[in-house]
Amino acid sequence: MTFENRNPILYEKSTKRDLPSQEELDIDSEDVVDVQEVFELISEIADPEYTDMTLEQLGIVKPELITIDNNKKTIDVMFTPTIPECSMPSLIGLCIKAMLTRCLPAYKVQVRVEPGTHSQDQQISRQLSDKERFSAALEGKNLLSIINQCLNIKWKHRSLFSWVHHDNST
Numbered sequence: 001m002t003f004e005n006r007n008p009i010l011y012e013k014s015t016k017r018d019l020p021s022q023e024e025l026d027i028d029s030e031d032v033v034d035v036q037e038v039f040e041l042i043s044e045i046a047d048p049e050y051t052d053m054t055l056e057q058l059g060i061v062k063p064e065l066i067t068i069d070n071n072k073k074t075i076d077v078m079f080t081p082t083i084p085e086c087s088m089p090s091l092i093g094l095c096i097k098a099m100l101t102r103c104l105p106a107y108k109v110q111v112r113v114e115p116g117t118h119s120q121d122q123q124i125s126r127q128l129s130d131k132e133r134f135s136a137a138l139e140g141k142n143l144l145s146i147i148n149q150c151l152n153i154k155w156k157h158r159s160l161f162s163w164v165h166h167d168n169s170t
Contacts, residue, residue: 008050046150047060072108080113084118089121110128
């Protein structure tokens with residue numbers, strides 16, 4: 001395997017709170033969401049290219065790029081690809097959006113590439129905002145498998161992804 005970014009910069013992991021329990025992720029919960037909670041949900045997503053590293057370790061996601069409006073029930077996450085020519089931002093964005101949509105279904109989630117950090121940041125951000133594209137991506141068996149692999153780095157023993165149909169007959 002050849003890597004686009006042969007020497008990614010690794011960042012120190014932040015100190016985290018305990019992960020929320022399944023009950024705390026209950027759809028009917030009226031709790032407010034904070035930046036740290038959202039960051040903890042997305043920081044442990046595996047990078048699609050460097051599968052043994054997380055988005056946090058590669059500096060792709062940062063708490064200061066997360067905005068939450070609990071009154072409007074919106075979450076806005078910007079992320080920074082490791083290099084301006086990275087071919088993975090669409091997949092990274094889909095992983096972030098899939099994680100937050102599943103874990104915080106009461107919130108409208110917007111995921112964007114941080115402006116100026118990628119050669120196609122505006123185009124990719126528009127694609128990630130397209131509801132039909134997002135739904136179609138989650139219906140594609142191969143793409144969904146890749147997304148689930150990236151998400152499962154931290155959530156292997158949780159039933160968070162019970163909404164995904166796994167066909168073991170193939």
